[in-house]
Amino acid sequence: QSALTQPRSVSGSPGQSVAISCTGTDSDIGNYDFVSWYQHHPGEAPRFIIFDVNKRPSGVPDRFFGSKSGNTATLTISGLQPEDEADYFCCSYAGINTLYVFGSGTKVTVL
Amino acid sequence: QVRLVESGGGVVQPERSLRLSCAASGFNFNHYPMHWVRQAPGKGLEWVAIISYDGSEKYYSASVRGRFYISRDNSRNILNLQMNSLRPDDTALYFCARAPNSAWHDFDSWGPGTLVTVSS
Numbered sequence: 001q002s003a004l005t006q007p008r009s010v011s012g013s014p015g016q017s018v019a020i021s022c023t024g025t026d027s028d029i030g031n032y033d034f035v036s037w038y039q040h041h042p043g044e045a046p047r048f049i050i051f052d053v054n055k056r057p058s059g060v061p062d063r064f065f066g067s068k069s070g071n072t073a074t075l076t077i078s079g080l081q082p083e084d085e086a087d088y089f090c091c092s093y094a095g096i097n098t099l100y101v102f103g104s105g106t107k108v109t110v111l
Numbered sequence: 112q113v114r115l116v117e118s119g120g121g122v123v124q125p126e127r128s129l130r131l132s133c134a135a136s137g138f139n140f141n142h143y144p145m146h147w148v149r150q151a152p153g154k155g156l157e158w159v160a161i162i163s164y165d166g167s168e169k170y171y172s173a174s175v176r177g178r179f180y181i182s183r184d185n186s187r188n189i190l191n192l193q194m195n196s197l198r199p200d201d202t203a204l205y206f207c208a209r210a211p212n213s214a215w216h217d218f219d220s221w222g223p224g225t226l227v228t229v230s231s
Contacts, residue, residue: 036216
């Protein structure tokens with residue numbers, strides 16, 4: 001069982017927006033602003049798309065937006081494109097004993 | 112261009128050992144901490160281990176501590192994961208990933224993974 005809870009799937013039409021939640025606890029998301037997000041097309045290497053809750057690495061389009069409220073982080077993808085169809089995972093720092101926890105993953109389907 | 116390529120996966124019997132490797136290229140390998148992360152079939156990602164840029168610090172998840180050992184050879188740009196006393200629940204796709212030296216909690220480049228199946 002993954003430490004962070006994500007919806008199993010979300011879907012949207014091209015051009016629409018989708019939001020993926022990532023729920024943790026006071027020991028991880030709620031206590032640190034070290035939330036990151038990864039896009040994974042199965043069979044390929046995962047891609048780093050958000051760090052420190054809401055920062056984008058170079059080359060990641062601004063359609064990808066990260067946020068956090070309490071123990072829940074959210075990835076919003078606006079202007080959905082066919083290539084956005086993939087699995088998305090969140091991750092949070094969880095302190096010196098556990099270190100890093102990942103989410104269960106969300107499959108985004110572009111209708 | 113950063114490139115990470117894992118190897119060494121395969122089918123192994125319970126209680127046996129397996130050694131995974133990750134070949135790095137396109138960056139100064141000896142400047143970066145490195146992670147192993149795994150994904151069991153149909154499941155989410157699970158962090159496994161991290162090693163500092165010079166190999167002096169190593170940390171493990173509770174599920175593998177005492178059975179798995181992370182190491183690196185900076186002269187050959189290779190990251191390793193020695194996996195001992197393997198169990199069926201270690202079956203997973205194993206990824207190596209790079210961390211920025213100032214942000215060990217990020218995984219900024221990944222390989223495509225190597226599959227480990229533990230089964231009798």
